[in-house]
Structures are given as structure tokens and as C-alpha cells.
Amino acid sequence: xxxxxxxxxxPLKYVQGRDALLKFYEEMRYMGKRxxxxxxxxxxxxxxxxxxKSFEGxxxxxxxxxxxxISSNGEINKMREIxxxxxxxxxxxxxxxxxxxxxxxxxxxxxxxxxxxxTVVATDAPxxxxxxxxxxxxSFDKYLFYPTNPDAVICDTTIIANAPxxxxxxxxxxxLGTYFEGRASIRTESASLEGTGIxxxxxxxxxxxxxTLRDYGKQAVExxxxxxxxxxxxxxxxxxxxxxxVGADNVNCAAAHSFYNGVTAACAKHADHGCCVAFGTLxxxxxxxxxxxxxxxxxxFCLEVGLxxxxxxxxxxxxxxxxxxxxxACAPGETIHNLAGDVQPxxxxxxMKQADAMGxxxxxx
Ligand SMILES: [Zn+2]
Numbered sequence: 128x129x130x131x132x133x134x135x136x137x138p139l140k141y142v143q144g145r146d147a148l149l150k151f152y153e154e155m156r157y158m159g160k161r162x163x164x165x166x167x168x169x170x171x172x173x174x175x176x177x178x179x180k181s182f183e184g185x186x187x188x189x190x191x192x193x194x195x196x197i198s199s200n201g202e203i204n205k206m207r208e209i210x211x212x213x214x215x216x217x218x219x220x221x222x223x224x225x226x227x228x229x230x231x232x233x234x235x236x237x238x239x240x241x242x243x244x245x246t247v248v249a250t251d252a253p254x255x256x257x258x259x260x261x262x263x264x265x266s267f268d269k270y271l272f273y274p275t276n277p278d279a280v281i282c283d284t285t286i287i288a289n290a291p292x293x294x295x296x297x298x299x300x301x302x303l304g305t306y307f308e309g310r311a312s313i314r315t316e317s318a319s320l321e322g323t324g325i326x327x328x329x330x331x332x333x334x335x336x337x338x339t340l341r342d343y344g345k346q347a348v349e350x351x352x353x354x355x356x357x358x359x360x361x362x363x364x365x366x367x368x369x370x371x372x373v374g375a376d377n378v379n380c381a382a383a384h385s386f387y388n389g390v391t392a393a394c395a396k397h398a399d400h401g402c403c404v405a406f407g408t409l410x411x412x413x414x415x416x417x418x419x420x421x422x423x424x425x426x427x428f429c430l431e432v433g434l435x436x437x438x439x440x441x442x443x444x445x446x447x448x449x450x451x452x453x454x455x456a457c458a459p460g461e462t463i464h465n466l467a468g469d470v471q472p473x474x475x476x477x478x479m480k481q482a483d484a485m486g487x488x489x490x491x492x
Contacts, residue, residue, distance in 0.1 A: 131323065131324040132323055132324055133323060133324035133325065134319070134321065134323035134326070135326045135329060136275065136276050136321060136373075136376055137254065137276055137373045137376075137377075138277045138278065138280045139276075139277075139278050139279060140154070140279040140280070141279070141280050141369055142154050142279070142280070142281040142282070143282040143283075143284060143361065143365060144282075144283075144284055145283075145285050145356045146177070146285050147282060147285075148178055148181060148244065148281065148283040149177055150181060150281075151177070151181040151182075151244075152181040152182050152185060153181065154281060155217070155219075155281070158216060158217040158240040158278065159215075160187050160216060161187065161217070162215065162216070162217050162219055163192065163206070163209055163210060163213065163215040163218050163219065163233075164178070164189065164190065164191045164192065164221050165192055165194065165218060165219065165220050165222075165226050165230040166192065166193045166194070166221040166222055166226060167222030167223060167225065167226045167246070170221040170222030171193045171221060171222075173246050173290075174221050174244060174246060174286065177283065178221075188213070190213055190215070194226070194229070196225065197261050197265060198225050198229040198232065198258060198259060198260055199263045199268075200262060200263060200268065201263040203236070203260070206218070206230070206233040207233050207236055207237055210233060210237045210239060215237075216239060217234075217239060217240040217241070217278075218230045218234040218237075218239050218240070218241050219243075219244060220241070220243045220244060221244045221246060222244075222246050222247075223246065223247045223249060223250070223252070223294075224249070224259070227243055227245065227252045227258075228252060228258035228259055231243075231258045231271075231273065232260060232271055235271075240278045241278050242280070242281065243281070244280075244282070244283070245280070245368060246286050246287075247291075247294035247295075248287055248294060248298040248364055248367040248368050249294040249295075249297040249298045249301070249367075249400070249401055250297075250298060250301050250400055250401060251301055251302075252372070253277070253280050253368050254277065254280055254368060254373050254376070255320075255375065255376045256272065256273045256275060257272045257320075257321075258270070280368065280369070282364060284360060287351070288351055288355055288356050288360060289354050292348060292351040292352050293399070295348065295351045295364075295367070296348060296432055296433050296434060297402055298367035298371075298401055299340055299344055299347075299367060299401065299405075299432055300399075300401030300403075300404050300405030300408075300429075300434045300435075301371060301400060301404050301405075302336050302337075302340055302366050302371035302401075303383075303428070303429075303434070304375075304380065304381075304384060304404040304405070304407065304408045304411075305333045305336045305337070305370070305371045305374045305375045305378070306333045306334055307337075307381070307408050307411060307425075308379065308381035308382070308411070308462070309325075309329070309330065309333040311381040311382070311465055311467070312325065312378055312379035312381055312465040313325055314467055315465055315466065315467050317465040318379065319379050320379045321376055321377070325378055326377060329373075329374060329376075332377065333371075333374035333375070335366075335370055336374050339362050339363065339366040340428065341424075342362070343359040343360075344432045346360075347359045347360045347362070347363035347364075348433065379462060380462040380465070381465045382410060382411035382414055382456070382463045382475070383405075383407030383410070383411050384404060384407065385407070385456040385457070386403060386404075386406070386410050386411075386452065386456050386463075386479075387400060387407055388461065389453065389454075389455040389456035390441055392452070392455040393443070393451035393452045393455065394441075394442045394452075396442050397441060397442035397443070398440065398441045398442050402434060402440070402441060403441050405434035405435060406435040406436065406437075406440070406486075408425060409422070409426060409429070409482040409485075409486070410475070410479050410482045412425060412482075413478040413482045414466065414470065414474065415466070415467075430489060435486075436485075436486030436489060436490065437487055437492070438486075449479060450476065452479070453475045453476040453479065454472050456472075457470055457471060457475055
């Protein structure tokens, strides 16, 4: 497309490693003296002591807010008030997607620094420059796009190794989509997720993301089950958090994420975001008519690490649900339209059935 500017966006600072939070103060002190930590319950439990230890001997103001909610307008307004009342310099997210999206929005509206501490690595939320915002009744409100990505992300891999392995696996599913969805978007010269031209830097990150998952995924799963930090776990955490998040932001999504959106609309009970994106990637490969070799490669990976290869594993069980997914996923504005051709619900439906059939063969069902 002529005239579209290429752009590249990423967090200004990324820190990761064993007991990284013990260095929180040392790494982030340049952002101010007054801190608000927006924590999920489990995030607070996992991080509080390490964070306090990192501040040892310092008189910085620290306020911890534990919330059990979602990234709703009500929660964001509550946090904004605290920022103003306590004269906060930096908002820090401690937790998963909800805490991260709430903290990002709070910092953005109040014009403060934002630092992200992911305590699970299940989605692309930490490094991206957008949030999913909900209404107070938990219905979807909007995607909130920010002019930049977070100031800093710090990921403590000891905490990740001690979180349930299902989060790491789901994050690998979300990361699996990044390369294939990006590749599809580049083929059609679509804009990036942030609406700019796609850089070669974005492409190379998304390629490295898939390579890293293939090379280290299985080992990382075993490390996490044993609650140990190894180079393989470090590599996959980096793939889930940085390569996938920055990759996706700078390329774009395609059919795999539209499949997920369809599932959320059709099935009250369904698998996690990343698990649906993984199967959605297999569906996309069928739609694209890739070779058996490439399909098998991705399917083997899913089997190896415990990601879904059938519709049933995503929580999709009825004909009616399948029809509804196909319809919803092809709605105008869905990222499936970054794929070549104007994908129709019947084509998506057929691709879902084939991907599922191929999954049932390997599972012996
Ligand atoms: Zn995703």
C-alpha cells in the first residue's frame, strides 16, 4: 500500500530473569519516587516480598492495590483517583491481563509512567500498546490503543516457573499465531495491528518467536512443571512475552484470532485465549492451503506441548456452535480479512472441520 508509514514500537525497557524482581528498584528507579502497584490477588502474593526487598533502605512511597476485577471503566476510574490523591509517579501492573490492562489505562489517562510485571505469561498483554476495556457489567467495551508501548516490562522467571503450567502453555498458543498471522498479513500488504506499514524488524521477531517455540517449547513445559528456571524456560518466556507481544503489535493478526472471537461468541464455556488461538492457527493453515508438511509441523508442536488439535478441546461441541463461530469470525472488521481472498463463513466452516478431522486422526478419535 502506497503512502503508509512503516513504524516499529516496543517497550522502552525489557528485563527478564531468575528473581528479577529483587532488582525492581535498581532497574526502574529512574521513573520516580511514588509508586502505585495495581495487583491481582495472586500477583500480589507472588511479588510483594520481592518488591519490598528491592526497596530496602529507600524512602519511596509505595501503595499496593489488590483488585479482583476486570479491566473495567469503574476499576480504571478508581485507580485514577488514587494516582491523583497520592501524587503517583509510576503505575505498576502486577498480574495477568486484567491487572495489566487496568494499570496501562490508568497510567495513560493520568499521563504517568507505566511498568508491567507479568506474573503469568498467558497472553500478549504485557508488551503491546493496547488494552481490552470492559464495561462494569463485564461486557466488552472497546480496544484502547495507546500512542506508545509500556515504558518497561520486568518478568521474574522464578515466579513464572512457580505459576501453573497451563498459563505458559496458553501463552505458547497465543505466540504460535504470531508468525502465521503476521505472514498472512504481510502477503496481503495489510497494516500492522497498530495501523502502520509493517517493518522488517517486526517480521523477524515474529519468525524468531515461532522458531523459539519449536526449539524450546517442550523443554520449557517440563521445566515449568518441575518449577525450575532453565535456559529453555527463559527462551520461551521471552517468546511468549516479548517476541510474540512486540511481534504481533508490529505485524498483525489474521484468522487464528478471529476464530477465537468466534468461539467466545458461540460457546459459553471455552478453552483459554491462547489455546483457541493455537487451534485457530491450524484452521488458518487449512484455509491457506499449506502443504501437509507445514500443517503437520504445527500440529506436531501443538501435540508436543499440550495445545488443542480438535474443536472439542477448544470447547466447541455442536454443529450450531460451529456455524456461529464461522459467521462471527467473518464479520466485517475481523482480522481474518487480512488473509488473501475475501474469506466467507462457509470456507472457514470447512477449514475448521478439516483441521478438526486431522486432529482426531492423530488423537485416534
Ligand atoms: Zn492473542
